[in-house]
Amino acid sequence: MADLFAAFDPPAPAEVPTTGPLADRLRPRRLEEVVGQSHLTGPEGAIGRMVAAGKLSSMVLWGPPGTGKTTIARLLADAVGLRFASISAVFSGVADLKKVFAEARDHGRLGRRTLLFVDEIHRFNRAQQDGFLPYVEDGTVTLVGATTENPSFELNAALVSRAQVLILRRLDAEALETLLTRAEEAEGRPLPLDADARAALVASADGDGRFLLNQAETLFSIQLDAPLDPASLSALLQRRMAVYDKDREGHYNLISALHKSLRGSDPQAALYYLARMLTAGEEPLYVLRRITRFASEDIGLADPQALVQCLAAKDAYDFLGSPEGELAIVQACLYCATAPKSNAAYKAQKAAWRSAKETGSLMPPHNILNAPTKLMKEIGYGDGYAYDHDSDDGFSGANYWPEEFPPQHFYAPTERGFEKRLSERMAWWDARRHGRNPDAAS
Structure with missing residues (x-):
């Protein structure tokens, strides 16, 4: 038990290490030294307020890599006098969790509460995440989880409901410059x-x-005769790959941004998000499938060529492959971004599908049914059918709706692009159906 009583001793002031990686040597010793997260650590931030009150609630720190999640967790424990314990979901299992909770309970009996930091908490499965709940609820641990993934998708709702989700921002240029200045010092x-x-x-x-x-x-480890320019720096160091997992939130965020940029007729932004995805290694045909869907959902008959462009881009990509075929995807993207927009076909589909489900198996009117047998002719199949091509203007105005279901208006073309012409045609047909002469002067 001696080690437990030792927990009552105040922690020794952290010393700045003189060896080890630069990132560890520059790790902040106080919350005020954390850069880029003042919206959380400042006096008005959630963390700043908790520290000022001397009481922490469980929390999930969600943010990109390298933004200070682990550092903040360590400093929080020091700031409010909690014992700090840490595990990683990548390397830990059920036995490790049981040990951590048992130790936290022993320390709790002696009056020392534990802040349990769980790195990559989203990597624990659902059952393991549920295992945290009783220890969080009874105060055995104050949980601080860190994740790079959206908690809404990756963490159990029960666990999220018992913790504040705090969002860390990617470090901006000012914060990164501060780090470089500290490194030079x-x-x-x-x-x-x-x-x-x-x-x-x-x-x-x-x-x-x-x-x-x-x-x-x-850079500090290399002996150089003169300062490097951008070209020399690029030749010496690798650029950080963009954060992008094809089955994670970044994937869905970027495809959403691409779709909405296309819908908003911003070809420059659409091209930017297309580039973000393709340069990060996204499957080109996945992106093209989404653009093709967009051509029908958000353009439709306002410009029927949009769908043709997308299908042509698919053929071109199949023929050329990457990277040459990606230019055809760019062309389809730009065409869709600059085309007139209409979701009239999309709305018509939804309305028609809904009516089809609601009306069940209503029989079409007899006049438009085929009558391949004598019996079918005798009971009226095909009786009175008006062959439209026999009319002078190719339009008979006959009824095509079931007797129990009046004519509907699912498709309402806009006044944009090619749909303006379709709107005029449909108005002409409707006038004829109702016995009016659409060509007469109003």
Whole structure:
């Protein structure tokens, strides 16, 4: 039990390590030193208010890699005097969880509560996540989970309901520049970069502070005769790959952004999101399938060529492959973005499908039924059918609706693009059906 009583001793002040990776040496020692997350750690932020009150609630820290989730969790424990325990969902199983909870309960009996930090918490399965609930509810642990994935999709609703979800932002240029300045102070010398290369280094990090400091550490380790320019920097260091998992939230966020940019007739933004997906390794035909769906859902008959362009792009991509065939996808994307928009066909489909389900198996009128047998002719199949081509203008005005179901108006074309012509045709036909002369002067 000696180790448990030792938990009552106040923690020794954290010392700045003089060895180890640069990112660890520059890890903040106080919440005020955390960069880029002042909306949470500042006096008016959720974390700032909890620390000021001296009481933490369980929380899930959701944000991109390298934004300070682990650091904040450690500093929170120090700030309110909680014992800090940490596990990773990548390397831990049920036995590890049981051990952590047992230790937390023992410390709790001695008056020392535990902050349990769970890295990559979304990697625990549903049953394992449920295992946290009783220990969170009875106060055995204050849970701080960290995840790069949307908690709405990856965490049990019961667990999310017992914790605040706090969103960490990707680090902006100002925050990343602060990290570089701290790195230079720690090393006692400036980075061997000219101004343009320094800006390029910050941009290459894509909001990931850890990645930036690792790149800076590499630069400090190299002996250079002169500062690097952007081209020399690019040749020396790799750019961070964009965060993008094809089965995760980033995938759905970008395809949503592409679809809405197309709908909003912004070809520049649509091309940007298309590029984001393809350069991150998305399957080109997946993107093209979504654009093809868009051609019917959001353009439809306002420009029937949109669908033709998409199908032609599919044939071109099948023929050429990547990267040459991707230009055909670009062409389809730009065509759809600049085409007149209409969701009239989409709305008509929904309405027609709904009516078909509601009306069941109503019989079409006898006049439009085929009568291949004598019996069918005798009972009126095909009786009175008006062959439209026999009319001077190719239109008979006959009724095609079941007797029990009056004519409906599912499709209402817009006044945009080709649908304007369709609207005029349909108005002409409707006038004829109702006995009016659509060609007469009004």
